Amino acid sequence: MSLGTTMKSSIGAKALMAITxxxxxxxxxxxxxxxxxxxxGPDALNQYAHTLQSLGPILWIIRLVLLTTxxxxxxxxxxxxRMSVAARPVDYQKRKDLTTGFAARTMLVSGIVVALFIVxxxxxxxxxxxxxxxxxxxxxxxxxxxxxxxxxxxxFQHPLTTIVYCLATVVLCLHLSHGISSLxxxxxxxxxxxxxxxxKVGPVLAIIILIGNLSMPIAALTGLIx
Amino acid sequence: xxxxLHVWRQKNSTDTGGMKEYTVDGVSEDMSFLExxxxxxxxxxxxxxxxxxFDHDCREGICGTCSLMINGIAHGPDAAITxxxxxxxxxxxxxxxxxxPWRSLAFPVVRDLxxxxxxxxxxxxxxxxxxxxxxxxxxANCLPIxxxxxxxxxxxxxxxxxxxxxxxxxxxxxxxFVSAKIGHLAHLPQGQPERYKRARDMVAQMDAxxxxxxxxxxxxxxVCPKEIPVKFIAKMNRDFFKATMCSES
Ligand code: FES
Numbered sequence: 001m002s003l004g005t006t007m008k009s010s011i012g013a014k015a016l017m018a019i020t021x022x023x024x025x026x027x028x029x030x031x032x033x034x035x036x037x038x039x040x041g042p043d044a045l046n047q048y049a050h051t052l053q054s055l056g057p058i059l060w061i062i063r064l065v066l067l068t069t070x071x072x073x074x075x076x077x078x079x080x081x082r083m084s085v086a087a088r089p090v091d092y093q094k095r096k097d098l099t100t101g102f103a104a105r106t107m108l109v110s111g112i113v114v115a116l117f118i119v120x121x122x123x124x125x126x127x128x129x130x131x132x133x134x135x136x137x138x139x140x141x142x143x144x145x146x147x148x149x150x151x152x153x154x155x156f157q158h159p160l161t162t163i164v165y166c167l168a169t170v171v172l173c174l175h176l177s178h179g180i181s182s183l184x185x186x187x188x189x190x191x192x193x194x195x196x197x198x199x200k201v202g203p204v205l206a207i208i209i210l211i212g213n214l215s216m217p218i219a220a221l222t223g224l225i226x
Numbered sequence: 227x228x229x230x231l232h233v234w235r236q237k238n239s240t241d242t243g244g245m246k247e248y249t250v251d252g253v254s255e256d257m258s259f260l261e262x263x264x265x266x267x268x269x270x271x272x273x274x275x276x277x278x279x280f281d282h283d284c285r286e287g288i289c290g291t292c293s294l295m296i297n298g299i300a301h302g303p304d305a306a307i308t309x310x311x312x313x314x315x316x317x318x319x320x321x322x323x324x325x326x327p328w329r330s331l332a333f334p335v336v337r338d339l340x341x342x343x344x345x346x347x348x349x350x351x352x353x354x355x356x357x358x359x360x361x362x363x364x365x366a367n368c369l370p371i372x373x374x375x376x377x378x379x380x381x382x383x384x385x386x387x388x389x390x391x392x393x394x395x396x397x398x399x400x401x402x403f404v405s406a407k408i409g410h411l412a413h414l415p416q417g418q419p420e421r422y423k424r425a426r427d428m429v430a431q432m433d434a435x436x437x438x439x440x441x442x443x444x445x446x447x448x449v450c451p452k453e454i455p456v457k458f459i460a461k462m463n464r465d466f467f468k469a470t471m472c473s474e475s
Contacts, residue, residue, distance in 0.1 A: 006470045010399070010439040011429055011463055080397075080439040087331050087398030087438030093245060094324045096298035100396065100443035107441065182442040188464035191457050 011186075013079040018183035020073035025180060025205075027066060028172070032212045035152075038225060039215075042149035050145035074115065081108055103178040110175040117168035125155065156220035169213040177206035227253040227319040231266065233278055234326045236335050243335065245324075255315035259302060260285060260292065262314055279338040287311040287451065290386030293393070294339055295326040300390035300449040308388060308451040328393035331436040332400070343389050345435040346403060352431035353424035354407040356416045375413045382409035384452040391446035391454075397438035402446035404432045405462035406454050412465060422469035429466050 006012035037044045052059060097105070123129040138147045156162045181202030184190050190198045219225045228251050236243030250266045257265070260282050267277035283291035292309040296302035302312040317323065327335050332345035383406075391402035408425050411417030417424070440459060447456045
């Protein structure tokens with residue numbers, strides 16, 4: 001069976017979604033841990049940002065891998081959704097869910113919202129196209145690279161921006177709370193003895209990521225970090 | 227008891243169909259759900275009207291012929307039983323009950339509540355068997371099978387192929403059924419020679435029939451009259467990965 005045929009099969013597409021999902025979750029965690037250095041003060045964050053920037057070509061390889069992963073994740077989602085929509089041409093007038101939850105039922109919507117947010121987020125902090133005119137690209141006086149710390153603090157001074165970030169974080173965590181547990185079942189790791197733990201690991205990780213990612217914009221907006 | 231029914235009526239596979247309302251008096255709580263429908267049909271026949279067509283055979287929960295989406299739940303509100311094992315004592319006087327057929331592209335409606343589930347047969351034909359000559363029945367214990375394996379195999383083999391998993395799945399996926407059919411053979415020595423080819427071919431047939439892709443809602447497990455767990459889906463996925471990545475045929 002060729003890899004292409006496998007990926008277009010129901011289980012193959014799900015596996016691709018699961019594997020790309022793992023990579024994206026790891027990125028989300030790494031991204032959060034890196035950014036949490038904002039609480040250690042300007043020097044720590046700027047030093048971290050400078051290290052990333054100076055990776056040069058390696059940074060671009062990482063970006064390319066992430067973009068490819070994201071595209072593959074979305075593509076496999078499209079395959080799966082198309083199959084599922086086609087599978088029930090006439091819907092029930094009444095159908096009751098017994099076990100599934102809000103997060104699982106809204107994966108498509110939360111996925112689309114997160115994808116749109118990624119575009120906004122990149123335009124906001126990475127390229128500075130949106131709303132960052134003054135502080136984006138300002139250099140540190142000592143030649144230590146960009147003043148990322150200042151950019152973050154100023155970026156979150158607009159309540160609207162902060163609200164958008166907080167909402168997007170909530171939606172992301174909703175997506176992850178089902179996605180992380182779900183991918184383990186898809187990849188065949190879930191069994192009788194670990195089912196309860198696997199079903200919990202998604203929601204627990206999602207809440208940790210939620211707290212970590214919400215803390216930064218809220219701290220900046222409320223003046224906890226300046 | 228007096229029960230109001232909202233039933234899907236559809237003349238044939240090309241008719242658009244729609245919900246019709248019926249009121250039935252004199253329902254006893256000892257009646258099974260299907261006996262209640264028999265009563266409705268007797269009344270309809272006496273009135274010179276077309277009776278409601280529905281699937282049934284053994285009426286003792288073992289054949290998998292009965293179906294019905296009852297108030298939005300496959301096989302009705304009680305867990306771990308088929309519609310034929312559901313009794314009217316689970317309802318009360320004055321209740322309104324919605325009855326719809328299984329909804330799936332691969333289960334076309336034949337008439338009223340009867341759907342064609344031969345897509346399941348084609349999936350089994352694609353590999354759900356052992357084609358090696360296993361010989362005549364052997365003496366007990368001549369072929370040693372560890373107890374956990376035979377138990378797991380039996381858990382999967384309990385599948386009666388009713389299609390409730392497909393009917394209840396928000397994605398219209400047949401993975402619980404297919405994984406049960408793959409799983410019961412995958413745990414027995416006789417199933418080993420064709421194990422990975424079986425997983426690959428049955429999954430391919432499942433996709434070709436137009437079933438949806440599982441996104442782990444676990445609704446299937448909740449409605450399965452034989453309580454087949456979704457761990458068989460995880461096992462099937464593992465066999466499918468091995469089949470596509472490692473097997474040469
Ligand atoms: S009629 Fe046989 S299982 Fe219900």
